[in-house]
Amino acid sequence: MDEKFLKPYDPKVTEEKILKLWDESGFFNPDICVEKGVTSAHAETFSMILPPPNVTGSLHTGHALGLTVEDIMTRYARMQGKKTLWLPGTDHAAIATQSKVEKILEKKGIKKSDLGREEFLKQVEQFAQYSHDTINNQTKRMGASLDWSREAYTLDAKRNFAVRTAFKKMYDDGLIYRGHKIVNWDPKGQTVISDDEIVYEERKNKFYTFKYGPFEIATARPETKFGDKYVVMHPEDVRYKDWIHGQKITVEWINGPTEATVIKDPMIDMEFGTGVMTITPWHSHEDFQLAEKYKLEKEQIIDKYGKLLPIAQEFSGMKINDAREKIVEKLKSKGLLVSIDENYVNRMATAERTGGIIEPQIMEQWFIDVNKKIEARGNKSLKELMLEPVRDGKIKILPDHFEKVYFNWIENLRDWCISRQIWFGHRIPVWYKGNEVYCDIEAPVGDGWEQDPDTLDTWFSSGLWTFSTLGWPEKTEDLKNFHPTDVLETMHDLIFFWVARMILMSQYLLGEIPFKNVYFHGMVKTADGKKMSKSLGEKAIDPLTIIDKYGNDALRMAMIVGNTPGNDLKLNENDIRGYGKFANKIWNASRFVLENTKDLDTENLPAFDEEDALSDKELKDLIKEISKEMDEFRFSLVAEKVYHYFWHTFADVIIERSKKKILENNNSESAKALLFTQLTTLLKIMHPFVPFVTEEVWSSIPIKDKKLLIVERWPLN
RNA sequence: GCGCGGUUAGCUCAGUUGGUAGAGCAACCCGUUUACACCGGGAAGGUCGUAGGUUCGAGUCCUACACCGCGCACCA
Numbered sequence A: 001m002d003e004k005f006l007k008p009y010d011p012k013v014t015e016e017k018i019l020k021l022w023d024e025s026g027f028f029n030p031d032i033c034v035e036k037g038v039t040s041a042h043a044e045t046f047s048m049i050l051p052p053p054n055v056t057g058s059l060h061t062g063h064a065l066g067l068t069v070e071d072i073m074t075r076y077a078r079m080q081g082k083k084t085l086w087l088p089g090t091d092h093a094a095i096a097t098q099s100k101v102e103k104i105l106e107k108k109g110i111k112k113s114d115l116g117r118e119e120f121l122k123q124v125e126q127f128a129q130y131s132h133d134t135i136n137n138q139t140k141r142m143g144a145s146l147d148w149s150r151e152a153y154t155l156d157a158k159r160n161f162a163v164r165t166a167f168k169k170m171y172d173d174g175l176i177y178r179g180h181k182i183v184n185w186d187p188k189g190q191t192v193i194s195d196d197e198i199v200y201e202e203r204k205n206k207f208y209t210f211k212y213g214p215f216e217i218a219t220a221r222p223e224t225k226f227g228d229k230y231v232v233m234h235p236e237d238v239r240y241k242d243w244i245h246g247q248k249i250t251v252e253w254i255n256g257p258t259e260a261t262v263i264k265d266p267m268i269d270m271e272f273g274t275g276v277m278t279i280t281p282w283h284s285h286e287d288f289q290l291a292e293k294y295k296l297e298k299e300q301i302i303d304k305y306g307k308l309l310p311i312a313q314e315f316s317g318m319k320i321n322d323a324r325e326k327i328v329e330k331l332k333s334k335g336l337l338v339s340i341d342e343n344y345v346n347r348m349a350t351a352e353r354t355g356g357i358i359e360p361q362i363m364e365q366w367f368i369d370v371n372k373k374i375e376a377r378g379n380k381s382l383k384e385l386m387l388e389p390v391r392d393g394k395i396k397i398l399p400d401h402f403e404k405v406y407f408n409w410i411e412n413l414r415d416w417c418i419s420r421q422i423w424f425g426h427r428i429p430v431w432y433k434g435n436e437v438y439c440d441i442e443a444p445v446g447d448g449w450e451q452d453p454d455t456l457d458t459w460f461s462s463g464l465w466t467f468s469t470l471g472w473p474e475k476t477e478d479l480k481n482f483h484p485t486d487v488l489e490t491m492h493d494l495i496f497f498w499v500a501r502m503i504l505m506s507q508y509l510l511g512e513i514p515f516k517n518v519y520f521h522g523m524v525k526t527a528d529g530k531k532m533s534k535s536l537g538e539k540a541i542d543p544l545t546i547i548d549k550y551g552n553d554a555l556r557m558a559m560i561v562g563n564t565p566g567n568d569l570k571l572n573e574n575d576i577r578g579y580g581k582f583a584n585k586i587w588n589a590s591r592f593v594l595e596n597t598k599d600l601d602t603e604n605l606p607a608f609d610e611e612d613a614l615s616d617k618e619l620k621d622l623i624k625e626i627s628k629e630m631d632e633f634r635f636s637l638v639a640e641k642v643y644h645y646f647w648h649t650f651a652d653v654i655i656e657r658s659k660k661k662i663l664e665n666n667n668s669e670s671a672k673a674l675l676f677t678q679l680t681t682l683l684k685i686m687h688p689f690v691p692f693v694t695e696e697v698w699s700s701i702p703i704k705d706k707k708l709l710i711v712e713r714w715p716l717n
Numbered sequence B: 001g002c003g004c005g006g007u008u009a010g011c012u013c014a015g016u017u018g019g020u021a022g023a024g025c026a027a028c029c030c031g032u033u034u035a036c037a038c039c040g041g042g043a044a045g046g047u048c049g050u051a052g053g054u055u056c057g058a059g060u061c062c063u064a065c066a067c068c069g070c071g072c073a074c075c076a
Helices: A011-025 A030-035 A061-079 A094-107 A112-141 A157-172 A222-227 A285-294 A310-315 A320-333 A382-391 A402-411 A458-463 A477-482 A492-509 A534-539 A543-550 A552-560 A573-596 A610-631 A635-664 A668-686 A691-698
Strands: A045-049 A083-087 A176-186 A191-193 A198-212 A215-219 A230-233 A248-253 A256-264 A276-278 A337-351 A359-368 A396-398 A430-433 A436-439 A485-491 A515-521
Touching (some): A011 A112, A011 A543, A011 A691, A030 A083, A045 A061, A045 A477, A061 A083, A061 A112, A061 A485, A061 A515, A061 A543, A061 A552, A083 A477, A094 A458, A112 A543, A157 A176, A157 A436, A157 A458, A157 A492, A176 A285, A176 A337, A215 A222, A215 A230, A215 A276, A222 A320, A230 A285, A285 A359, A310 A320, A320 A337, A382 A402, A382 A492, A396 A402, A402 A492, A458 A492, A543 A552, A543 A573, A552 A635, A552 A691, A573 A635, A573 A668, A610 A668, A635 A668, A668 A691
Parallel strands (some): A045 A083, A230 A256, A396 A515
Antiparallel strands (some): A176 A359, A198 A215, A198 A337, A230 A276, A430 A436
């Protein structure tokens, strides 16, 4: 027997060795599996893409959880003999990465405008490359059985070609348009963002009530009120029944008399405040809609740096926060201040990546029309194309309650603003010359054309990910073989950003679904239920530190057992330590079996006695049960059952029983045969969950023409 | 405001057509049996959030409510 078994299981030494073994085998690549004869060329396929980590730093426990779940699926599929592809890549994450680099430069006292577009992009790419290398090394260390030969990056040349192709097609179909609309401007990031990139924060603000002619109006933002000249009330509000729509009155306002027009619209909530408000169409989504409806004038009050424009007269050039109190003072001195509510709580829209407070602005931007009927797709709109496959069950979402969330999002969906005023990302493939606009995959020939300076929302390229990684728009073998993919595994917070956009792009560009199943995992939290963030310091668990301490298999088990789809996971170091013992238990039980079956003829196993036959059947039944559960993605249940069987049936009962039989030489051959059969079978079914220790033990099992465990067959039938 | 999820043993959580409550960890007792002390054996521990309802039977289905968490929404 191998001397290594004389010492307790050492994950550190083993894992390094096993990683090398797998890497050299090439078995992560389905083509090599076919080449080497471990997978049939005509086998069923299984494909999945890795949610590409952002190149903004390093892996955290959330990544580790995703990698674990996905690797279990992948290893299970591979062992079933399927042509299995799990495709890796990274995401350039436009705004996230750019703002990270900006912060780093800021610390050195450098502004991106000092560097200029080209030099700044060099710096970002350098950072991205560094992050990419770190992340990939960590991912490999996790034992993720990804086919690195097919690695992709959302901003590499092939994906850029896919992006330009997709843009051009959508442009030609009239789905992409440029328009002056109210958008979410982030003054801090100096770019527009989409509705989904807004994070709402509850904050306590002062809520002011002012006299506005004969009315009283309330606002939390007096600094936007300079240009207000429409006063709106509900048509059925009896308090204001004497006022008629369109009626003009002159009111004393911040900078003198203003002519105001009465507007009556049912959008007004009679219960709220005084039931009367003035509107600022340039800086409020709702006011904008009202202004569009009645063709009202719109005027910009605040510039893109968050400073007041000349309309504010003596306040012109002031930052809105500095101006607010001063404006209130002025109104007060004019006798127009009625009251201030100090305890008003409202939702502030902030930018997801920069934290900047969103200032709605009317701007010219690029949009994707989600309601336009598309002739080539059965006259359905993008909204309908997104809705249908989920509604019809072609795409199954797990846990299924997220389907409701998904439908609800689509119902409220507005056109998707895709242009960003940042430098890092896919440049919009549109060129201008005077009033001419040219959109194509390649730049126009001739002088005087200037490309649109904006880049695309990072989720535009992410939306193409299931097929751009397989070679689209080329008609590649990979695309034919592996699309639609089988599963999309990710955290549930990406349901709108990513999952929906992939369905949109795939349905529209390919006319097929991007994946058959969506498996959502939850958020990994600390033992006391806090979000794992860097600010937590020591309480935040770093997956690689844990692996060094307890082993990869231990971390995997701790992440899988008791973790059902969609639910948050409280990761506890004690649990991980506990599963480290499991790896050692496997190790020692294997040692016992190998020691006691040395003289066993493994090619012609002796028959089982009655008792052992029962145990043999018990394991076979278990396999039948867990195979079904694996197919239903119930990994937590399977991991727990396998753990329990190995420890409390195989080790505690079967091994203990065999000791007696072997010692007394009473049916000892049957006992040995059972030990051997059970161990080899258990190693296989445990492999997706604890791949390292099982592969290492497998390497010591005396079987003729043995393959690596990673490509052994799952023992059903 | 609307919607979703959670509420089961001290802790973390399973519990798939309704049929006598489960695991891991912790705590308790016993055991140094040559695979393993990263061990074995044993015992203990739950009115399954509350109140109703359906049913022969409900943690599981229905209706309210409470608390925690989350998502969405145009309350100026």
